[in-house]
Amino acid sequence: MALSIRVSGVAKAFGPVQANGDASLEVEAGEIHALVGENGAGKSTLMRMLAGMFAPDAGTIEVAVDGALRDVTGWSTAEAIAAGVGMVHQHFMLVPPLTVAENVVLGRELTKGWALDRKRAVAEVCALSERTGLTVPAERPVSELSVGEAQRVEILKVLYRGAKILILDEPTAVLSPPEVRELWRVLRGLTAGGGTVVLITHKLDEVVEISDTITVMRAGRTVERIRTKDTTPRDIAKAMVGRDVNLALDHLAAPSERGAESVERGADDASALLGASAMESAPRSTLHAPRSGSGPAALVVRDLVVPSARRPNEVDGVSFDVSPGEIFGIAGVEGNGQTELIEAIAGLAQPASGRVALGGQDVGALGVRERADTGLSHVPEDRHRRGLVLDYTVGDNLILGLQHRFTRGASLDAPRIDDNARRQIAAFDIRPADAALPARALSGGNQQKIVVAREMTGRDYRVLLAAQPTRGVDVGAIEFIHAQLRRARDEGKAIVLVSADLAEILALSDRIAVMYRGRFATVLPRGEASAEILGPYMTGAASERVA
Numbered sequence: 001m002a003l004s005i006r007v008s009g010v011a012k013a014f015g016p017v018q019a020n021g022d023a024s025l026e027v028e029a030g031e032i033h034a035l036v037g038e039n040g041a042g043k044s045t046l047m048r049m050l051a052g053m054f055a056p057d058a059g060t061i062e063v064a065v066d067g068a069l070r071d072v073t074g075w076s077t078a079e080a081i082a083a084g085v086g087m088v089h090q091h092f093m094l095v096p097p098l099t100v101a102e103n104v105v106l107g108r109e110l111t112k113g114w115a116l117d118r119k120r121a122v123a124e125v126c127a128l129s130e131r132t133g134l135t136v137p138a139e140r141p142v143s144e145l146s147v148g149e150a151q152r153v154e155i156l157k158v159l160y161r162g163a164k165i166l167i168l169d170e171p172t173a174v175l176s177p178p179e180v181r182e183l184w185r186v187l188r189g190l191t192a193g194g195g196t197v198v199l200i201t202h203k204l205d206e207v208v209e210i211s212d213t214i215t216v217m218r219a220g221r222t223v224e225r226i227r228t229k230d231t232t233p234r235d236i237a238k239a240m241v242g243r244d245v246n247l248a249l250d251h252l253a254a255p256s257e258r259g260a261e262s263v264e265r266g267a268d269d270a271s272a273l274l275g276a277s278a279m280e281s282a283p284r285s286t287l288h289a290p291r292s293g294s295g296p297a298a299l300v301v302r303d304l305v306v307p308s309a310r311r312p313n314e315v316d317g318v319s320f321d322v323s324p325g326e327i328f329g330i331a332g333v334e335g336n337g338q339t340e341l342i343e344a345i346a347g348l349a350q351p352a353s354g355r356v357a358l359g360g361q362d363v364g365a366l367g368v369r370e371r372a373d374t375g376l377s378h379v380p381e382d383r384h385r386r387g388l389v390l391d392y393t394v395g396d397n398l399i400l401g402l403q404h405r406f407t408r409g410a411s412l413d414a415p416r417i418d419d420n421a422r423r424q425i426a427a428f429d430i431r432p433a434d435a436a437l438p439a440r441a442l443s444g445g446n447q448q449k450i451v452v453a454r455e456m457t458g459r460d461y462r463v464l465l466a467a468q469p470t471r472g473v474d475v476g477a478i479e480f481i482h483a484q485l486r487r488a489r490d491e492g493k494a495i496v497l498v499s500a501d502l503a504e505i506l507a508l509s510d511r512i513a514v515m516y517r518g519r520f521a522t523v524l525p526r527g528e529a530s531a532e533i534l535g536p537y538m539t540g541a542a543s544e545r546v547a
């Protein structure tokens with residue numbers, strides 16, 4: 001097969017940070033190629049140059065145009081799009097006030113006279129949505145979408161433009177298993193027709209399942225090109241970090257089925273953060289019975305109804321309790337009310353009716369900050385919209401919402417803020433390890449680590465709302481965050497975990513609810529749950545209608 005992409009010796013620096021140095025990549029037409037590497041390895045930067053977002057400092061980029069490789073180094077996004085190169089970005093590039101259909105057709109407007117033909121745009125987007133299995137509310141403004149829905153819109157947008165070379169940066173981070181299967185089907189169809197796909201993902205089981213070939217990047221450089229059929233997730237992980245890694249790749253195992261090794265690892269990781277003495281008193285057990293009168297609940301949610309701009313009952317009467325020392329997992333296809341449920345508990349959305357109590361106290365009248373002071377922590381699903389101020393430094397983001405705890409007299413206590421940043425950067429391996437950089441300058445996975453570090457270790461809390469906590473982080477960081485969640489649970493925190501990744505839900509939760517159309521379709525103890533059992537509830541094929 002002919003080469004579709006050839007990148008040779010590409011370098012790119014942002015100020016003092018060398019994002020790429022001697023990066024290379026070869027992809028044949030008709031291939032699905034996986035681009036892997038740790039957070040900050042330079043994958044997104046390389047792909048942004050391929051898509052024309054900025055020029056490399058050195059090296060060449062060639063792309064097949066009309067069958068022949070052409071030097072396109074330093075081309076513009078408009079030229080890249082015209083040549084059939086489309087990129088789905090990790091952080092969305094959609095225009096929030098416009099509707100889904102308007103966003104998808106943007107740049108290829110269907111006009112009627114001088115105006116956009118909205119009806120036709122909606123019809124075409126609905127048809128594409130049906131063909132691809134990526135369900136989107138075509139007439140809804142993008143500002144009202146959950147991250148999973150926005151992700152589907154981004155994918156539809158490049159497919160609508162008829163891209164021949166498709167670059168996908170972490171497309172499955174917020175997609176549920178049935179949607180991921182649909183996406184694979186679409187990508188295979190594209191490559192069968194001679195198209196080319198470059199897929200950035202941290203999910204190594206996906207890499208092995210879907211790709212033909214793999215490029216591994218480390219610290220800005222390309223270190224290996226592998227045929228997928230000749231490798232394993234463990235070997236890929238080893239190439240990524242440059243040494244043998246002891247990854248817990250058994251992440252489908254139930255908490256109680258996991259080996260002692262990962263528990264020990266978690267303990268080690270946590271002791272680095274807390275000091276060994278705190279860990280000595282922390283219980284080690286990972287076996288948890290479902291909530292059944294084990295002391296008063298830390299979080300009580302009763303008959304909660306939450307409206308959205310779309311409908312008055314986006315959350316349609318949900319009730320549940322979470323005990324201290326319990327992880328309550330909420331699975332489901334994104335956009336079934338999970339976002340609104342979590343935001344209502346956090347105080348970010350106003351419920352129409354129902355009750356939320358934290359530690360026995362009704363918090364209905366309290367705002368976000370007051371709920372946080374009552375012991376609520378929140379890792380939001382959308383780190384850019386809710387979790388970070390991108391122009392603030394890493395150090396300031398690590399105390400966001402906690403500024404009042406870092407004052408001396410009337411002003412902020414800079415030495416304590418620096419000290420806090422140094423400890424959290426080290427504990428969560430945030431890279432580059434520079435508290436003075438703006439958060440904007442960090443890779444997506446490293447931005448996510450800032451939010452998780454702040455919410456899990458920066459404050460005293462008894463209830464943690466963790467929405468897509470490992471979105472965009474690499475395998476090592478996933479293991480670390482999972483260990484932190486287990487440690488928090490073992491210390492008696494109550495955790496609500498929302499994730500599109502069913503494997504993550506199954507690996508961590510003590511009880512699992514499946515959310516479908518604003519309600520819990522089922523709630524099961526972990527021991528009775530599996531992907532096969534939960535799947536039908538996620539698509540509405542099975543239902544018990546537990547509030």
Ligand SMILES: Nc1ncnc2c1ncn2[C@@H]1O[C@H](COP(=O)(O)OP(=O)(O)OP(=O)(O)O)[C@@H](O)[C@H]1O
Nearest residue numbers: 014019039040041042043044045441442443444445
């Ligand atoms: N606009 C920017 N300004 C400054 N530094 C940047 C910028 N974009 C990227 N970097 C730096 O370049 C390096 C590579 O980042 P990049 O986003 O390419 O990594 P990545 O491999 O895609 O990571 P992830 O898996 O976390 O998405 C990082 O150290 C990052 O901090």
